[in-house]
Each structure stands twice: as C-alpha cells, then as structure tokens.
Amino acid sequence: MKFKSLGYCFVQGLKNIGRNRIFSLASVVTMSLCIFVLGLFYSITTNVSFMVDQMSESLCVKVFFEKGIAEERIESIGNSINEYDGVTMVHFTSADEAWEQYKLEYFGEEYMDLADGYADDNPLKDAASYEVYFSNADMQDDLVKYISDIDGVRRVNSSEVTADSLSEISSLVSVVSIVVLVMLTAIALFLISNTISIGIAVRDEEIKIMRLLGAHNTFIRAPFVVEGIVIGMAGAVIPVIILYAVYGNVVNYILTKFSFLSNILSFMPVTELFKVFVPMALILSIGLGLLGSFLSLNRHLKEK
Amino acid sequence: MIDLENVSKTYSTGVPALNDINLHIDEGEFVFIVGVSGSGKSTLIKLLLKELNPTSGKIVINGKNLAKIKKNKLPYLRRDIGVVFQDFRLFEDRNVYENVAFAQKAIEAPGKRIRSKVLAMLSMVGLLEKYKTNPKQLSGGEQQRVAIARALINQPAILLADEPTGNLDEANSWEIMKLLENANEQGTTVVVVTHNLEIVRAMRKRTISIENGRIVRDIEEGGNFYEI
Numbered sequence: 001m002k003f004k005s006l007g008y009c010f011v012q013g014l015k016n017i018g019r020n021r022i023f024s025l026a027s028v029v030t031m032s033l034c035i036f037v038l039g040l041f042y043s044i045t046t047n048v049s050f051m052v053d054q055m056s057e058s059l060c061v062k063v064f065f066e067k068g069i070a071e072e073r074i075e076s077i078g079n080s081i082n083e084y085d086g087v088t089m090v091h092f093t094s095a096d097e098a099w100e101q102y103k104l105e106y107f108g109e110e111y112m113d114l115a116d117g118y119a120d121d122n123p124l125k126d127a128a129s130y131e132v133y134f135s136n137a138d139m140q141d142d143l144v145k146y147i148s149d150i151d152g153v154r155r156v157n158s159s160e161v162t163a164d165s166l167s168e169i170s171s172l173v174s175v176v177s178i179v180v181l182v183m184l185t186a187i188a189l190f191l192i193s194n195t196i197s198i199g200i201a202v203r204d205e206e207i208k209i210m211r212l213l214g215a216h217n218t219f220i221r222a223p224f225v226v227e228g229i230v231i232g233m234a235g236a237v238i239p240v241i242i243l244y245a246v247y248g249n250v251v252n253y254i255l256t257k258f259s260f261l262s263n264i265l266s267f268m269p270v271t272e273l274f275k276v277f278v279p280m281a282l283i284l285s286i287g288l289g290l291l292g293s294f295l296s297l298n299r300h301l302k303e304k
Numbered sequence: 305m306i307d308l309e310n311v312s313k314t315y316s317t318g319v320p321a322l323n324d325i326n327l328h329i330d331e332g333e334f335v336f337i338v339g340v341s342g343s344g345k346s347t348l349i350k351l352l353l354k355e356l357n358p359t360s361g362k363i364v365i366n367g368k369n370l371a372k373i374k375k376n377k378l379p380y381l382r383r384d385i386g387v388v389f390q391d392f393r394l395f396e397d398r399n400v401y402e403n404v405a406f407a408q409k410a411i412e413a414p415g416k417r418i419r420s421k422v423l424a425m426l427s428m429v430g431l432l433e434k435y436k437t438n439p440k441q442l443s444g445g446e447q448q449r450v451a452i453a454r455a456l457i458n459q460p461a462i463l464l465a466d467e468p469t470g471n472l473d474e475a476n477s478w479e480i481m482k483l484l485e486n487a488n489e490q491g492t493t494v495v496v497v498t499h500n501l502e503i504v505r506a507m508r509k510r511t512i513s514i515e516n517g518r519i520v521r522d523i524e525e526g527g528n529f530y531e532i
Contacts, residue, residue, distance in 0.1 A: 001412070002412045004412070005409075005412045008409055205393065206395060209393055209406075209410075210410045212355075213383070213407045213410040213411060213454075213458065214379040214383030214384075214410065214411050214458070215410035216379050216412075217375075219410065219412060
C-alpha cells in the first residue's frame with residue numbers, strides 16, 4: 001500500500017466506527033473497563049509495594065543491653081552489628097536520650113515539670129539501645145537471630161508482623177489483578193474482533209468491488225486495522241483520564257478522612273504512577289485492537 | 305488476449321458448470337456470450353476474473369497464466385479487467401462522482417489526476433451534470449452508465465459485462481450497448497454476457513453460444529445470427 005493512501009484508509013476506518021457505532025461503543029466501553037480495572041489494580045499494587053519499600057527503609061530493630069554493661073562493650077556490639085550484610089545504619093540512643101524522648105512523648109512540653117522528680121534518677125538507665133536499620137524486610141529474622149546471639153545483648157525488638165502483612169497483601173492484589181485482567185482482556189478481544197467482523201459484513205459488497213477493481217489486500221484491510229487501533233486507543237485514553245483525576249482525590253480523601261494513617265501510609269505521587277501506567281495502558285489497548293482486527297481479517301478477508 | 309484451453313469447472317457440490325471449453329478472443333474484439341440461465345456464462349466470467357479457479361484446463365489473459373499468478377499479483381491482473389454487472393453494484397452512500405472516483409482510489413491512483421479523470425469519464429457517459437447526484441435518484445440506465453464509467457476509469461484492456469442490460473428497458477439498453485461499442489472502438493476488448501438476442505442480432509458482433517457448459521456455436525462478426 002502506498003503512503004499517500006494512509007489518509008484515505010484512516011478516514012474509512014473512522015467511518016467504519018460510525019457505521020457500527022453501537023458495537024464500537026460496546027468495544028470502547030469494555031476496553032475502558034479493562035484498562036480502568038488494570039489501572040485500579042496497578043495503582044493498588046504499586047502503592048502497596050511503594051509502602052513496603054518505604055517501610056523497609058524505615059524498618060529497624062531495637063537492641064537493648066544487659067544491665068551494667070560497659071560502654072566499650074556497647075561499642076563493640078555496635079561494630080559487630082555494622083558488619084552484618086544489609087545493615088544500612090546503626091543509631092545509638094543513650095539512657096539519658098531515651099529518658100528525654102520518653103518525657104517529650106508522654107508529658108509533652110506543657111507538663112514536663114511532672115518529670116522533675118526523676119531529675120537525678122533516670123528511670124530508664126538501662127534503656128540505652130541501638131536502632132538498627134536494614135534494607136530488606138525479608139532479612140529481619142536472620143538479623144534478629146544474629147544480634148540476639150551477641151554477648152551482652154538482652155533483648156531485640158522487631159516489627160515483622162507489619163512487613164509480612166504488607167508483602168502478603170501485595171501478592172494477593174497482584175494475583176487478583178492478573179486474573180481479572182486476563183478475563184477482561186479476553187472479553188475486550190472478543191468484542192473488538194466482533195465489531196470488526198460486523199464492519200466487514202456491512203462493507204462486504206464494497207470489499208468485493210474493491211477486489212474486482214484491483215485493490216491490494218493491504219489497502220482493503222487497512223481501514224479495519226485503523227478501526228481496531230482507534231477503538232483500542234479510545235478505550236485507553238478515557239480510563240487514563242478518569243484515573244488521573246480520581247487518583248489524587250482518593251489519596252487526599254484517605255489522608256484527610258483517616259489522618260491517623262498519614263504517619264503509616266505514604267502514597268506514590270500521581271506523576272510517578274502514570275509514567276509507567278500510561279504507556280502500559282496504550283500498548284495493551286492498541287495491541288488488543290490490532291490483535292482483534294487481525295483475528296477478524298484472517299477469518300473473513302482471506303483471498304481464496 | 306484471452307485464451308481458454310480445455311477449461312472445465314465443477315462446483316464442490318458436484319454440479320458441472322463448464323465442460324472442456326476452448327476459446328480464443330483477440331485484442332480489440334467485441335464478443336457476445338449467450339445462453340440460457342445456468343448454461344455457465346457467469347461461471348465463465350468468474351473464471352476470467354479469477355474469482356473461481358477451473359477444475360481443469362488453462363486460462364491465459366494478456367499472456368499471463370492465471371493458475372500461476374500469485375495472490376499478491378492478482379490485483380494487477382484485475383486492474384486490466386473492468387467489470388459491469390446487471391445490478392450495477394453502486395454504493396448508495398456515495399454520489400456519482402465518489403462512486404467513479406472510488407475505482408481510482410482503490411488502485412491508489414495519483415490524487416491530483418483523479419478529479420479531472422472522473423469528470424472526463426462522466427462527460428463521456430453523459431452524466432457530467434449529475435456528478436453530485438446519489439445513485440438512488442438516477443434511472444436504471446443512468447446507474448448502469450455510472451457503473452460503466454467506474455469500470456472504464458482505470459483504462460482496463462478488457463471489459464467484462466455480465467447482463468449489463470438485464471434490468472433496463474429497450475431505449476436504455478441501446479444506450480448502454482452504444483457506450484460499450486464506443487469503449488471497444490477506443491481499443492478495449494469487450495466481452496458481453498447477455499440474454500438479449502435482439503441486440504445481439506442487431507449488432508452482428510462475434511457471438512459465442514453456451515449450452516450445458518459447452519460452446520455450441522461461435523459465429524464470427526457479420527455472420528448468420530439467425531442461427532442463435
């Protein structure tokens with residue numbers, strides 16, 4: 001097919017959509033639904049893994065020492081922990097610092113004088129600790145075991161429940177989204193292919209005459225391919241716009257209505273999310289449009 | 305120009321349509337093919353257009369053996385063959401101009417020349433003033449003239465007309481035959497399948513009679529047409 005015929009084929013493709021507007025609309029709606037659900041699950045899974053990553057970065061175990069331990073021993077324990085592969089930071093909190101933090105947390109600036117009775121007798125004198133930060137939630141168990149075995153360590157506090165739960169939620173959402181996506185993809189493919197088939201049936205006479213006049217197969221097929229691509233693209237653009245508008249509002253709503261979550265949850269910025277999602281949605285929808293039209297064309301427009 | 309050697313066609317249902325046809329048509333000839341319904345005339349046209357393949361035998365058009373033409377070369381063969389049907393087969397969602405221009409667009413002709421060529425062709429068939437009219441608003445004769453303009457616009461070497469006057473009254477039938485004769489005078493080989501023996505006898509062109517899938521008579525131009 002010649003390059004200059006592309007315009008003609010494009011216009012014919014659009015006309016096909018107009019001629020089968022009901023079926024085209026059904027295809028666009030299904031495709032939109034497919035991409036919308038994909039976007040929804042993608043947003044959830046991406047945000048869950050984003051949160052897991054964020055939590056991993058702030059994941060730490062707290063290490064407490066035997067009573068009356070010498071400062072040199074504490075330093076030596078710190079060095080041993082630092083040598084462990086995957087440990088990103090070790091922060092020491094002295095007993096005095098621990099008491100200051102406790103006072104601030106429980107009495108606040110306003111009632112700080114209530115703690116004056118302990119001025120010379122730090123009730124947390126055995127509460128000096130290391131906060132050990134590490135890169136991956138999966139290494140927590142081994143790290144805790146390693147630290148617990150170090151001589152002079154009394155207790156190691158960890159937060160494995162949260163990390164495990166988030167990982168499990170992320171996996172569950174991924175599995176559900178793949179299942180739903182496969183189902184919707186199959187429906188979208190069927191509907192697009194059907195729409196193109198009806199377009200071919202409607203233009204059957206025109207196609208026969210085109211063949212008799214000596215039109216090339218690619219010239220005859222191109223408008224239907226255009227039809228598939230346009231339906232696919234429309235099915236992607238609509239949900240992308242809706243999701244873009246909805247995402248920011250939903251995040252704001254969650255953080256405003258459930259303000260206590262704002263310390264726990266950190267959502268991915270919309271621009272970051274859509275940097276991956278938009279090309280993904282376009283590739284999927286255009287791919288489905290192309291596949292749907294090729295399936296119909298191969299079924300109905302084979303030259304005998 | 306057109307050669308058929310021992311061509312037979314039997315449909316998959318087992319019905320024989322053509323039986324051992326041998327035929328030669330020279331470049332620039334005007335040939336009538338006559339016969340009753342079911343005699344095999346339309347099958348012959350479909351074989352020439354390679355809409356069907358023969359069960360046996362060889363068909364050569366313009367020196368090309370149809371059996372050896374690859375699928376992707378088929379459009380080039382068809383560009384050399386114009387077709388006119390009894391039921392016109394015009395697009396009712398397009399006007400006269402667009403119907404004729406469609407033939408040029410289908411072969412991806414240079415866009416700049418399409419308009420002038422279409423208008424010239426419509427002028428030749430006497431429909432220039434109606435170029436914006438929808439085919440539904442035209443008489444049967446006028447619709448067939450549009451179909452002829454569409455068949456001739458790509459300047460085919462051969463024009464196949466399958467019952468072109470089948471749906472027309474006598475006056476319109478003669479106008480259509482006149483147009484086909486004009487095309488022939490300009491060098492196009494014309495093959496007309498028809499029932500209209502009055503026209504065949506009056507025009508005294510070469511006439512091939514088919515009965516039960518066999519050629520039973522081949523009367524040369526100017527011959528004794530009262531045999532048919």
